[in-house]
Amino acid sequence: MVLHLDRDHSMNNGHAQHNGHREDAHVLDQEQEQIIVPAEQPVAPKVDYPRLLELGRELLVALGENPDREGLAGTPRRWADWWREFIEYDPGKTETTFSSVATDQIVCVSGMRVFSLCEHHLLPMWCDVAIGYIPADKVLGLSKFARIAHQFAHQLQIQERLGQQIADEVSRITGTDHVAVVIKGEHLCMSARGIRTPGVMSSSVMRGTFRTDRDLRMEFMQMIQS
Numbered sequence: 001m002v003l004h005l006d007r008d009h010s011m012n013n014g015h016a017q018h019n020g021h022r023e024d025a026h027v028l029d030q031e032q033e034q035i036i037v038p039a040e041q042p043v044a045p046k047v048d049y050p051r052l053l054e055l056g057r058e059l060l061v062a063l064g065e066n067p068d069r070e071g072l073a074g075t076p077r078r079w080a081d082w083w084r085e086f087i088e089y090d091p092g093k094t095e096t097t098f099s100s101v102a103t104d105q106i107v108c109v110s111g112m113r114v115f116s117l118c119e120h121h122l123l124p125m126w127c128d129v130a131i132g133y134i135p136a137d138k139v140l141g142l143s144k145f146a147r148i149a150h151q152f153a154h155q156l157q158i159q160e161r162l163g164q165q166i167a168d169e170v171s172r173i174t175g176t177d178h179v180a181v182v183i184k185g186e187h188l189c190m191s192a193r194g195i196r197t198p199g200v201m202s203s204s205v206m207r208g209t210f211r212t213d214r215d216l217r218m219e220f221m222q223m224i225q226s
């Protein structure tokens with residue numbers, strides 16, 4: 001048994017380096033076209049947990065706190081746990097598809113709230129994600145849209161890249177070029193600090209017919225509004 005990297009992933013333009021190769025490693029039939037990669041390929045991004053524990057304690061000292069006082073005694077550990085939980089997030093199985101005749105339908109899942117971290121300030125942002133696509137020859141399992149959204153949210157992010165990575169992944173798994181992703185997000189770096197103005201950032205990725213066909217785009221936008 002050997003691990004392989006599929007051709008699409010080997011040429012992708014972003015998400016592999018952000019997610020290690022956890023989602024890229026597949027055990028494929030020997031007959032399939034494949035590029036063999038070493039079995040020792042890293043399977044997930046890992047945090048340096050002992051270093052995080054040290055940093056958590058140093059952070060408390062830098063904030064002028066006594067890290068040994070009762071209320072803070074477990075804080076470096078909790079803080080390190082949080083970073084590990086965030087960075088080493090495992091989305092589980094994201095690629096279950098079913099053969100389909102639904103090639104004339106818009107399939108859309110909306111209202112999926114995910115939390116991510118702004119890479120400029122390391123502060124949270126919540127994002128409500130809507131994903132639509134027109135299937136080619138297979139449909140993606142319903143729950144997988146949320147798994148994919150969480151997968152790419154669990155990185156240091158900007159909202160625009162999150163949308164692109166989700167669109168890339170849905171397109172890769174389902175084999176369709178017709179994908180739309182709309183994200184509405186609130187960034188605490190804007191609402192809770194700095195300019196201190198709550199606001200919602202909207203961003204959209206429109207690919208294939210969603211880009212070229214205005215009526216289709218409007219139909220999708222209507223579907224995600226309700």
Ligand SMILES: Nc1nc2c(ncn2[C@@H]2O[C@H](COP(=O)(O)OP(=O)(O)OP(=O)(O)O)[C@@H](O)[C@H]2O)c(=O)[nH]1
Pocket residue numbers: 118119120157158159160187189190193194195
């Ligand atoms: N386009 C985009 N900008 C983001 C995102 N998250 C945070 N930002 C912005 O990144 C910018 C960083 O600007 P800087 O001027 O370097 O940082 P700053 O001095 O903290 O700026 P303020 O946030 O305006 O106080 C800010 O305008 C943030 O609002 C995102 O997902 N997308």
Ligand SMILES: [Zn+2]
Pocket residue numbers: 118119120121122123187189190
């Ligand atoms: Zn920010």
